[in-house]
Amino acid sequence: xxxxxxxxxxxxxxxxxxxxxxxxxxxxxxxxxxxxxxxxxxxxxxxxxxxxxxxxxxxxxxxxxxxxxxxxxxxxxxxxxxxxxxxxxxxxxxxxxx
Amino acid sequence: xxxxxxxxxxxxxxxxxxxxxxxxxxxxxxxxxxxxxxxxxxxxxxxxxxxxxxxxxxxxxxxxxxxxxxxxxxxxxxxxxxxxxxxxxxxxxxxxxxxxxxxxxxxxxxxxxxxxxxxxxxxxxxxxxxxxxxxxxxxxxxxxxxxxxxxxxxxxxxxxxxxxxxxxxxxxxxxxxxxxxxxxxxxxxxxxxxxxxxxxxxxxxxxxxxxxxxxxxxxxxxxxxxxxxxxxxxxxxxxxxxxxxxxxxxxxxxxxxxxxxxxxxxxxxxxxxxxxxxxxxxxxxxxxxxxxxxxxxxxxxxxxxxxxxxxxxxxxxxxxxxxxxxxxxxxxxxxxxxxxxxxxxxxxxxxxxxxxxxxxxxxxxxxxxxxxxxxxxxxxxxxxxx
Numbered sequence: 001x002x003x004x005x006x007x008x009x010x011x012x013x014x015x016x017x018x019x020x021x022x023x024x025x026x027x028x029x030x031x032x033x034x035x036x037x038x039x040x041x042x043x044x045x046x047x048x049x050x051x052x053x054x055x056x057x058x059x060x061x062x063x064x065x066x067x068x069x070x071x072x073x074x075x076x077x078x079x080x081x082x083x084x085x086x087x088x089x090x091x092x093x094x095x096x097x098x
Numbered sequence: 099x100x101x102x103x104x105x106x107x108x109x110x111x112x113x114x115x116x117x118x119x120x121x122x123x124x125x126x127x128x129x130x131x132x133x134x135x136x137x138x139x140x141x142x143x144x145x146x147x148x149x150x151x152x153x154x155x156x157x158x159x160x161x162x163x164x165x166x167x168x169x170x171x172x173x174x175x176x177x178x179x180x181x182x183x184x185x186x187x188x189x190x191x192x193x194x195x196x197x198x199x200x201x202x203x204x205x206x207x208x209x210x211x212x213x214x215x216x217x218x219x220x221x222x223x224x225x226x227x228x229x230x231x232x233x234x235x236x237x238x239x240x241x242x243x244x245x246x247x248x249x250x251x252x253x254x255x256x257x258x259x260x261x262x263x264x265x266x267x268x269x270x271x272x273x274x275x276x277x278x279x280x281x282x283x284x285x286x287x288x289x290x291x292x293x294x295x296x297x298x299x300x301x302x303x304x305x306x307x308x309x310x311x312x313x314x315x316x317x318x319x320x321x322x323x324x325x326x327x328x329x330x331x332x333x334x335x336x337x338x339x340x341x342x343x344x345x346x347x348x349x350x351x352x353x354x355x356x357x358x359x360x361x362x363x364x365x366x367x368x369x370x371x372x373x374x375x376x377x378x379x380x381x382x383x384x385x386x387x388x389x390x391x392x393x394x395x396x397x398x399x400x401x402x403x404x405x406x407x408x409x410x411x412x413x414x415x416x417x418x419x420x421x422x423x424x425x426x427x428x429x430x431x432x433x434x435x436x437x438x439x440x441x442x443x444x445x446x447x448x449x450x451x452x453x454x455x456x457x458x459x460x461x462x463x464x465x466x467x468x469x470x471x472x473x474x475x476x477x478x479x480x481x482x483x484x
Binding site for chain 1: 289290337338342344347348439444
């Protein structure tokens, strides 16, 4: 079950999601580097290439961060290792007030 | 940190030394092409506009044409008009002279008595200019003299993930060295405008950022179109992009993280050093053209799928973080940033390498699009021809 190969990328160390750089099946290990240090998480569901995986638990309604910025909020609770996409992440800015 | 460039009489510094054969309108474009074919060292553009345009569109065309002539990579210009077009050669001459005091010669086809008579004179002018240009010696200048544009086109998931952040890192380095970096493509700010606004140096600049986006969306609304509906596209979602702010964040990362000190209209020259925004369309060819007309000497261009984009006036450095695109399209790709995707190199390391690449190109190394002789331009418009 150990995989040492880097197969995911996180852009800012504070981000709540990483992006997988190869398709990862449930049960595999996603490994990414944060400031030169490798971190690994268990993949809980199949994740297509370049899709997002939660790197820590996110509560419903909480902001999701990528690039160090808020990219929307969790529409339901998301567990570490789960796929983060349209089924559990909602835009907060598609209509804005000026 | 220095680079080798050409000093112009208007005090600007070029990294190329072109003689430009510039048509005021579509009707003189072919004549310009024939002149450029005859004289080595010249470049021409194909101008689709300059006539049959509403007033505001004509003003944009004239600013772009004059801006290209004033670009520091141009030694001098042979301007060729037809005679009856809206962008009158005499007006264009005045506009160019208001921007620069570089060599300029003007010919009008209807006054010269046709294409062949015009070509004969234009070739003589061009030959003299190329001879004089070739006698110029390069000098060393601080990197602060560089104005660098950043753009993207044919994006894929690797663009937002690695190529754009690497270019953003380059932008930060350039700003820290005193240079100017131009972030453009207004349509790609939509959804992340609040983040750009936070980066603005003053509340006024933040408001200007909202204003250019609103102006763009209003234009589209006038013809019943919207950029927010159906964005991100089904293709984006399949590629892993979930929300509009996520997509736009990937794009605006090209600008880096320094304060935004100015917001420019399309084809306008920066008046400040640092990170600036230019209001350009997401259409990459028109965006690169506007930035060149605004006086940038070089463009750094990210792509995922691989685009051939070049420009007659400024070198366009093509960077991709998609390894298979780099391998498949080596003819067109200048810089491989895919080691960031593989976590073999950090964004900082890759950004440092990209700065070296920009300096090498500034010092004269030709990019792929230059070697292939690409000279595409597109001039942004508000509405249909009249």
